[in-house]
Amino acid sequence: xxxxxxxxxxxxxxxxxxxxxxxxxxxxxxxxxxxxxxxxxxxxxxxxxxxxxxxxxxxxxxxxxxxxxxxxxxxxxxxxxxxxxxxxxxxxxxxxxxxxxxxxxxxxxxxxxxxxxxxxxxxxxxxxxxxxxxxxxxxxxxxxxxxxxxxxxxxxxxxxxxxxxxxxxxxxxxxxxxxxxxxxxxxxxxxxxxxxxxxxxxxxxxxxxxxxxxx
Numbered sequence: 358x359x360x361x362x363x364x365x366x367x368x369x370x371x372x373x374x375x376x377x378x379x380x381x382x383x384x385x386x387x388x389x390x391x392x393x394x395x396x397x398x399x400x401x402x403x404x405x406x407x408x409x410x411x412x413x414x415x416x417x418x419x420x421x422x423x424x425x426x427x428x429x430x431x432x433x434x435x436x437x438x439x440x441x442x443x444x445x446x447x448x449x450x451x452x453x454x455x456x457x458x459x460x461x462x463x464x465x466x467x468x469x470x471x472x473x474x475x476x477x478x479x480x481x482x483x484x485x486x487x488x489x490x491x492x493x494x495x496x497x498x499x500x501x502x503x504x505x506x507x508x509x510x511x512x513x514x515x516x517x518x519x520x521x522x523x524x525x526x527x528x529x530x531x532x533x534x535x536x537x538x539x540x541x542x543x544x545x546x547x548x549x550x551x552x553x554x555x556x557x558x559x560x561x562x563x564x565x566x567x568x569x570x571x572x
Contacts, residue, residue: 359539359560362519363462365509368474370403370525370545372453372483374446378438380547386430392418399547404500404528406468406493407431432472440476445483446543448566453486455570465490466509466522468500488513501528503536510538527551530559541569 369375383394398417402410411427414420420427453463465487467474478484489512496504503517510520517537524530525545533540542559543566544552556562563569 359521361461361521361539363464363510363513363515363521364456365464365466365506365520365522365538366487367522367524367526367529368465368467368469368478370547371523371543372445372449373443373474373477375439375443375477376545376547378435378443382431382434382438385434387418390418390420400551403526403548404468404532406499407470409493409499432470435473436476439473440480443477445481446566448570450481450483452566452569453483457486462513462515463487464509464513466505467491468493468505470494500526501532503532503538506533506536506538524559525555527555527558530555534558534560 366372369379379399380394383398387394402413405413407428408424411424411431415422415424415427457463463486465474467490470492471490475484489509491505491509491512493499493505496508498504506520506522507517510517513520518539520538521541522529522533522538523541523543524533525543525548527548530540530542540559540561542555542562544562544564548555
């Protein structure tokens with residue numbers, strides 16, 4: 358791996374093992390409105406901000422609710438899960454501690470909202486490891502573009518070439534590479550259909566943090 362000064366981590370699917378929670382939320386939310394979850398739905402909204410995801414969902418299913426109403430329902434459903442249930446991916450904390458011990462600075466770039474992810478990170482004992490958190494609310498475009506990673510690097514006072522971005526989504530990997538970052542693809546079952554393309558696109562890939570610890 359290249360000589361990095363900082364590591365910028367995505368959260369959902371990369372550090373947080375949150376796939377099952379969002380699948381449950383999608384099923385419950387759409388099911389209550391008479392829909393099943395389409396096969397491509399998760400892939401479509403994964404790179405988007407929460408607001409953009411709500412707008413997409415309303416348009417796709419012809420919902421009569423406002424963006425604010427959809428976001429309120431999602432936040433209520435997700436808050437308890439993040440506060441009480443979501444765990445880290447296996448050996449993720451060990452890997453973060455190793456990077457920190459090596460003098461590598463840690464940051465987050467996520468599509469999630471602080472009200473959701475901070476309780477999960479605190480409960481799992483890693484919230485204080487990160488110098489900064491950057492969300493899509495701070496930039497113009499979603500994770501199909503490098504904006505959120507560039508903003509995270511800016512907060513650290515570093516050039517993209519000095520940072521490694523860890524992501525589980527192809528859109529995130531491609532966007533980070535476009536921004537000039539070294540990229541590490543982390544396998545997540547929620548993006549398993551993308552995994553061959555992630556392997557072809559990322560600078561480095563791992564099936565999990567145990568593999569990275571062994572390298």
